Amino acid sequence: MVKRIQFARTGGPEVLELVDVATTDPAPGEVRVRNRAVGLNFIDIYFRTGLYPAPGLPSGLGTEGAGVVEALGEGVSHLAVGDRVAYAQGPLGAYAECHVLPADKVVRLPEAIDTETAAAAMLKGLTVQYLLRQTYPLQGGEIILWHAAAGGVGSIACQWARALGVRVIGTVSSPEKAARAERNGAWATIDYTREDVVERVRELTGGAMCDVVYDSVGKDTWETSLDCLKKRGLMVSFGNASGPVEGVNLGILNQKGSLFVTRPSLNGYADTRERLEAMAADLFAVLERGDVSVDIAQRYPLAEADEAQEALAGRRTTGSTILIP
Numbered sequence: 001m002v003k004r005i006q007f008a009r010t011g012g013p014e015v016l017e018l019v020d021v022a023t024t025d026p027a028p029g030e031v032r033v034r035n036r037a038v039g040l041n042f043i044d045i046y047f048r049t050g051l052y053p054a055p056g057l058p059s060g061l062g063t064e065g066a067g068v069v070e071a072l073g074e075g076v077s078h079l080a081v082g083d084r085v086a087y088a089q090g091p092l093g094a095y096a097e098c099h100v101l102p103a104d105k106v107v108r109l110p111e112a113i114d115t116e117t118a119a120a121a122m123l124k125g126l127t128v129q130y131l132l133r134q135t136y137p138l139q140g141g142e143i144i145l146w147h148a149a150a151g152g153v154g155s156i157a158c159q160w161a162r163a164l165g166v167r168v169i170g171t172v173s174s175p176e177k178a179a180r181a182e183r184n185g186a187w188a189t190i191d192y193t194r195e196d197v198v199e200r201v202r203e204l205t206g207g208a209m210c211d212v213v214y215d216s217v218g219k220d221t222w223e224t225s226l227d228c229l230k231k232r233g234l235m236v237s238f239g240n241a242s243g244p245v246e247g248v249n250l251g252i253l254n255q256k257g258s259l260f261v262t263r264p265s266l267n268g269y270a271d272t273r274e275r276l277e278a279m280a281a282d283l284f285a286v287l288e289r290g291d292v293s294v295d296i297a298q299r300y301p302l303a304e305a306d307e308a309q310e311a312l313a314g315r316r317t318t319g320s321t322i323l324i325p
């Protein structure tokens, strides 16, 4: 038997329960990983609340973890029992002592990267990889706006963008978060709960505005984000921390300067083993060079996943959060 967090109905953190389930053997093409650390991500909250539907209930939760390969299904040749590995993509069920998942979603860790760092960096770091290097291949010299710059994804993004020679204007909700984002390499910060974001971006850029806006806050920031772009700039809407963006009139993109908009996801980029491995190699390289260091600002026992999620949803976390089985 192994312990896992599951939910039988959608709702608040109280629907999460710690249960004992039978250990399952991996089917052909699958692998069983003994988790050493599990990543906490905002997407876990979307599944718990039902914003994103789980394939069935009761359901496990979580898609990110790192640990050691314990068993291999038939036909898996790129991994071996005992390998230290990490993963960031479904199926749901990473909040557990063990997780069985398709081997194609699992990558081997280099010596230099420990399992806690991997669990804290895999989903968020692969996301930053595709956002900065693929969705808009930044060359250096651009100015970008990044909302929630002191959060998990934001903390990695500030550091990686700085290493690419990109100036990041980061939005945050407190002076402490501003200081943290600036330590991580943000060129400037704006408190979007108090300041006029568009005016501040205009001042900071001398009127030029931003090449790209990365917006994971969603509903509350959508229109402000569009106003922070230069003509023909790119709006990357990649999350819904304040609720999803709905009812968009495409004409607004014309009115605000022939803007581009995309709504990407990690699964749309790391969609084959080859692409996942190339993206992970890029992430591991910035970690090994020290361009990016992962700030594990919160650690919770697996059994306290509900409290961890409350803290994340309540804007009380910074950097990455991991659960320890």
Ligand SMILES: NC(=O)c1ccc[n+]([C@@H]2O[C@H](COP(=O)([O-])OP(=O)(O)OC[C@H]3O[C@@H](n4cnc5c(N)ncnc54)[C@H](OP(=O)(O)O)[C@@H]3O)[C@@H](O)[C@H]2O)c1
Pocket (backbone or CB within 6 Å): 040, 041, 042, 043, 123, 124, 127, 148, 149, 150, 151, 152, 153, 154, 171, 172, 173, 174, 177, 216, 217, 220, 238, 239, 240, 241, 242, 243, 264, 265, 266, 267, 312, 313, 314, 315, 316, 317, 318, 319
């Ligand atoms: N599309 C993808 O591929 C992909 C992949 C990974 C993550 N994401 C998205 O990226 C975002 C960041 O994920 P994360 O796990 O690293 O979380 P996080 O940034 O550590 O936490 C979310 C942050 O959003 C800000 N926020 C603004 N309005 C909020 C509200 N109404 N409720 C809660 N938070 C609010 C808060 O920062 P302030 O207090 O500074 O405002 C909060 O700390 C999430 O929206 C997530 O869904 C998308």
